[in-house]
Amino acid sequence: MRVDLFDFALPQENIALRPAVPRDSAKLLLAADDMLSDHRVSDLPRLLSDKDILVFNDTKVIPAQLQGRRGEATIGATLHKRIDLRRWQAFIRNAKRLKPGQEIDFGQDVFAIAEARLADGSFVLHFQGEEPVEVLLGRAGTMPLPPYIASKRDIDERDAADYQTMFAKEEGAVAAPTAALHFTDGLIAALDAAGIGRETLTLHVGAGTFLPVKVDETDDHQMHSEWGRIEQQMADRLNAARASGGRIIAVGTTSLRLLESATGEDGIITPFEGDTDIFITPGYKFCAIDGLMTNFHLPKSTLFMLVSALMGLETMQAAYAHAIAEDYRFYSYGDSSLLLP
Structure with a gap:
């Protein structure tokens, strides 16, 4: 149709x-x-x-919205599907500034390696360290409000x-x-x-x-x-x-x-x-x-x-x-x- x-x-x-x-x-x-x-x-x-x-x-x-840096470039990530305990598929904003093998610093001592770029344009992110990824997201992530809300107002504690x-x-x-x-x-x-x-x-x-x-x-x-x-x-x-x-x-x-x-x-x-x-x-x-x-x-x-x-x-x-x-x-x-x- x-x-x-x-x-x-x-x-x-x-x-x-x-x-x-x-x-x-x-x-x-x-x-x-x-x-x-x-x-x-x-x-x-x-x-x-x-x-x-x-x-x-x-x-x-989960607080699956992340904002970070790769060098001087600002990189946004929205996790969308767990692969295993340390890896997630993610949609990336400013993806043209990110290549496989590069590390993203999401702040709060949270880092991830962009392991691979997939056919749909998303990336596989491998979170570094030994803390559970849920702990890392609780420290550095925010609630992933839909674009039609997030584009019109800031995400806050009420969300x-x-x-x-x-x-x-x-x-x-x-x-x-x-x-x-x-x-x-x-x-x-x-x-x-x-x-x-x-x-x-x-x-x-x-x-x-x-x-x-x-x-x-x-x-x-x-x-x-x-x-x-x-x-x-x-x-x-x-x-x-x-x-x-x-x-x-x-x-x-x-x-x-x-x-x-x-x-x-x-x-x-x-x-x-x-x-x-x-x-x-x-x-x-x-x-x-x-x-x-x-x-x-x-x-x-x-x-x-x-x-x-x-x-x-x-x-x-x-x-x-x-x-x-x-x-x-x-x-x-x-x-x-x-x-x-």
């Missing part, structure tokens, strides 16, 4: 630079039964049934908490699974009281999620891979719930992509551990999920293609037009939607 089919005009004032306070006061657009209706995230307990299960991503964002979900446990993401940013202790208590189930998986979100699609046809786009894990017991519980008539609602496109990666055409979710580069566009047959809670995505992005595959392109064009007209807030810190095909 042509990528420009997924384009739309978004006013700059609709881009959220801070999350709603409290988090569950954000708007929620429900798309179901060919209808659109306006709600709040706090309304979720009455919008779902006691047979539904919400599936969250428990990945934790360390704001850009982390209440489920965050497994360190390794360089972007938050933002649909889950809306959840609070109070909302979880209300969901529990309504009998709505919840499960967690792990997908370490990479910075590739923000990369623009630079080709004209979707078939020519190469997705970056991300590491994820689904445990046997959770897969068994989800399969049993679905067999008894329950719905699996993915909270976020990250949860959806991993569930779909672990599920065959028979609809059975299996244990999974490894990389996935699944790219979902219209025409894809969904096997694992029955609904999706997700924020509003960028024009011509792989994520807008994904929601268009789930609901239909015309439905999502209408939903986004409605959201813009009703002053919904877009992107990572923005409002949410509940999509029930």
